Amino acid sequence: MITARPAAPALGLQAYHTAFRGILYRELLRFIHQRSRFFSALVRPLVWLAVFAAGFRAALGISIIEPYGTYITYEVYIAPGLVAMVLLFNAMQSSLSMVYDREMGGMRVLLMSPLPRGYLLLCKLLASALVSVPQVYAFLAVAWWFGVEPPLVGYFWLLPALLLCALLLGALGLFISTFIRQLENFAGVMNFVIFPMFFISSALYPLWKMQEAGELLYRLCQLNPFTYCVELIRFALYGKLNAQALLVVSVTALLLVLMAVLAFNPQRGMTRAGKA
Amino acid sequence: MTPDANLLPRITPLLEVEQLRFAYGAGGPRALDGVSFTLQPGQFHALLGPNGAGKSTLFGLISRLLTIQRGDIRLAGASLQRAPARVLQEVGTVFQQSTLDLDLTVEDNLRYHASLHGIGGAVCASRIETELARLELAAQRKTRVRQLNGGHRRRVEIARALLHRPRLLLLDEATSGLDKRARDAIIRHIRRLCSDRGVGVLWATHLIEEVQSRDPVTLLYQGRVLADDTALQICRDSRRATLVEAFETLTERRPTPVESDEGTAYSTEALST
Numbered sequence: 313m314i315t316a317r318p319a320a321p322a323l324g325l326q327a328y329h330t331a332f333r334g335i336l337y338r339e340l341l342r343f344i345h346q347r348s349r350f351f352s353a354l355v356r357p358l359v360w361l362a363v364f365a366a367g368f369r370a371a372l373g374i375s376i377i378e379p380y381g382t383y384i385t386y387e388v389y390i391a392p393g394l395v396a397m398v399l400l401f402n403a404m405q406s407s408l409s410m411v412y413d414r415e416m417g418g419m420r421v422l423l424m425s426p427l428p429r430g431y432l433l434l435c436k437l438l439a440s441a442l443v444s445v446p447q448v449y450a451f452l453a454v455a456w457w458f459g460v461e462p463p464l465v466g467y468f469w470l471l472p473a474l475l476l477c478a479l480l481l482g483a484l485g486l487f488i489s490t491f492i493r494q495l496e497n498f499a500g501v502m503n504f505v506i507f508p509m510f511f512i513s514s515a516l517y518p519l520w521k522m523q524e525a526g527e528l529l530y531r532l533c534q535l536n537p538f539t540y541c542v543e544l545i546r547f548a549l550y551g552k553l554n555a556q557a558l559l560v561v562s563v564t565a566l567l568l569v570l571m572a573v574l575a576f577n578p579q580r581g582m583t584r585a586g587k588a
Numbered sequence: 589m590t591p592d593a594n595l596l597p598r599i600t601p602l603l604e605v606e607q608l609r610f611a612y613g614a615g616g617p618r619a620l621d622g623v624s625f626t627l628q629p630g631q632f633h634a635l636l637g638p639n640g641a642g643k644s645t646l647f648g649l650i651s652r653l654l655t656i657q658r659g660d661i662r663l664a665g666a667s668l669q670r671a672p673a674r675v676l677q678e679v680g681t682v683f684q685q686s687t688l689d690l691d692l693t694v695e696d697n698l699r700y701h702a703s704l705h706g707i708g709g710a711v712c713a714s715r716i717e718t719e720l721a722r723l724e725l726a727a728q729r730k731t732r733v734r735q736l737n738g739g740h741r742r743r744v745e746i747a748r749a750l751l752h753r754p755r756l757l758l759l760d761e762a763t764s765g766l767d768k769r770a771r772d773a774i775i776r777h778i779r780r781l782c783s784d785r786g787v788g789v790l791w792a793t794h795l796i797e798e799v800q801s802r803d804p805v806t807l808l809y810q811g812r813v814l815a816d817d818t819a820l821q822i823c824r825d826s827r828r829a830t831l832v833e834a835f836e837t838l839t840e841r842r843p844t845p846v847e848s849d850e851g852t853a854y855s856t857e858a859l860s861t
Contacts, residue, residue: 320677320753327706334703338692345691417687424651425704426676432704578653 323426331427332435339439342409353402353447354454357394361458365390377518379550391452391460392546393515395470396538398448399478400510404502406440407485408495415495423578430573437486437569441478448474466549473548476561477541483568484537490575513539537564600665601626602788603650603756609658610645619645621811623659627790627804629755632782634799634819635792636831637808643792644684646808647760650790651681663756677705680749684761686741690734694725694744697733698751705752712751719747723777739770746774750781757781760792771798796831807835814838 343349365387380388413419422432452460452467488505492498512532514522519539523530533539540560547554608623620642627633635643648654650661652672661668663675688697695716702712720726723743728736733744742762749757759778763771775798781787791798799805799819807814807822815822815838819831826834 320674323673323677323706326708330703330706330708333708334700337703338689338696338700341692341696342689417683417685418689420651420653420681420683420687421701422704423653424676424679424681426673427704427706428673 328427328431331425331432332438335422335432335435336439336442339406339436339443343443349405350447350450353398354450356401357397357451358454360394360397361387361390361455361460365458377520379547379552379554385459387455387458388460389518390516391455392549393510393513393542394455395448395451395474395545395549396477396515396542397510398451399444399474399541400481400506400538402444402447403440403478403481403485404506406436406443406482407489408498408502410436410486411489411492411495411498414489419578429576429578433486433573433576434569437479437482437572438475440482441475444478445471445474462549463551465551469548469551470545473544476558476565477544480537480541480561480565480568483565483572486572487568487575490572490577509536509538512536513542515539515542537561540564599628602629602631602664603627603790604662605646605650605659606662607659608646608649608656608661610642610649610654611657612645618811620649623808623811623813625806625813625816627756627788629788630782630786632779632789632791632800632803634803634805635790635808636794636796636799636805636835637792638794640810641808642811643808644760645811647681647683647758647790647792650756650758651679652676677752678755679758680752680754680756681758682742682745682749682760682762684764686745688733688741688744688748691732693730693732694720694736695729697744698748701748702751707752715751715753719750723747738765739767739773742766742770742774743777746777750787755786755788757787757789758792759789761794762791763793763795763798796835799831805831807838809839 365385368386410419413422422436423429425432448470449467452462484505488501489498492501510516512529513536514533515538519530519533522533537560540557543554544557544561547557604626606624608620609618610620611618623642623646625633635646637643645654649656650668652668652675656669661675663678666674668675689700692700698716698719699712702708702715707715717726720729723746725740725743725747728740728744733741736744746759746762757778762778763774766774778789778791782789793799801818801820801823803819804817805819805822806816815825815834817825823829823831823834826837828834828837
């Protein structure tokens with residue numbers, strides 16, 4: 313005879329913690345398995361540093377600007393922008409993997425959890441942000457040989473700035489991915505996001521240089537949240553705080569996380585993957 | 589003396605599906621139209637219908653991947669719309685399309701699922717061990733899913749769906765693509781879960797051979813319930829010898845059975861025209 317089993321106890325705080333650890337562990341495993349991802353995350357900014365920056369060094373002089381206390385080489389100037397580039401590419405890679413999971417059905421495992429979906433998506437964003445941290449430090453370790461030698465305390469202050477910026481960029485990627493209908497469209501859409509975000513910012517040239525080039529370009533740089541990510545990272549790397557950048561990045565990250573969670577539609581994967 | 593039905597204690601069904609309606613997109617055709625049925629604890633309940641009948645849509649609704657538009661789903665009395673977390677804690681699902689992470693090992697896939705249900709540490713390790721042994725997968729524990737054959741992958745999905753000890757197990761075409769031997773092994777295991785552990789199973793299939801005469805069956809066709817009774821009773825009511833014939837009578841069509849190594853099925857074309 314079948315007897316009724318008592319209902320499972322309600323999930324407590326420990327369950328939330330376990331879920332976060334599980335999601336982080338999976339992200340780490342996936343990252344470790346994709347060695348080429350780590351390799352490209354390292355090589356991409358190094359090529360910029362070794363080739364692009366070397367070429368521009370002679371043509372471009374950087375006067376004394378905050379947070380640097382002295383004249384700097386172009387390699388030193390460009391390094392924080394390249395750190396932000398690592399975060400940007402990692403965020404887009406993570407969004408791509410979410411679109412892939414959604415299309416292939418893997419996302420269903422996450423969505424059938426009894427925990428709130430908003431919390432699970434936030435865990436995914438945080439896990440992706442944490443995965444980007446070792447990539448950044450690996451890049452900075454190699455960049456040391458190119459003369460990028462921030463104070464040791466900078467490496468410590470960099471960590472919270474990295475996590476905040478990675479959260480912002482990850483949420484942006486997730487938000488955009490909710491509107492991408494097919495996996496094949498992802499690369500095309502991302503090109504329209506990654507390149508303008510990177511080039512129309514203070515990653516490659518200081519803002520005063522942009523202003524010299526044109527007022528419109530300067531205004532666009534000011535509207536680009538990536539600019540504030542770069543500046544937050546730049547100041548943190550030299551043990552200083554850029555309050556304006558911190559405020560803009562924090563508010564934008566919060567808004568984008570909310571928008572990404574609200575825009576996320578679990579039915580999108582279902583309607584294509586398993587309709588019958 | 590016949591006992592008065594009103595005096596008997598009312599037993600809450602494990603699953604109650606009540607007047608479900610669902611359409612993909614506003615104004616689109618209804619994938620489900622007024623679907624209602626119940627499932628008791630320990631029952632192996634077959635959801636039978638050709639491709640496009642609405643089986644996967646129903647599973648999507650029960651597992652909350654789709655949002656209920658009309659009607660309700662209750663699990664042991666708890667409404668999915670009012671208490672989704674309580675319901676999802678008690679539901680394990682195996683979809684027709686694999687949802688395993690091919691690049692992770694069997695164990696890592698199971699661990700990931702367990703963590704999403706708040707199960708970690710020693711409890712997680714012990715449950716993984718139990719389920720892998722039960723489904724004869726202990727040797728594949730450290731194998732990446734990509735290297736497993738179809739039958740093993742299905743078993744991993746079933747083990748995963750059972751890790752959080754659900755009271756209801758949803759299996760959508762769980763034997764599709766498997767040879768007869770692998771199919772029989774999985775069905776045997778699922779039936780044992782019903783009898784030994786009291787798990788209620790909703791088994792969606794288009795293969796009539798997988799249904800036994802005493803199994804409760806819900807016949808789904810074009811989003812509507814054609815019949816909801818035991819297989820034997822459906823045959824009796826339609827005065828047909830087999831469920832295949834009963835289905836033909838109920839749909840007033842003559843779909844062509846297709847013989848394959850998976851058993852007798854219906855061609856989608858025949859049923860959809």
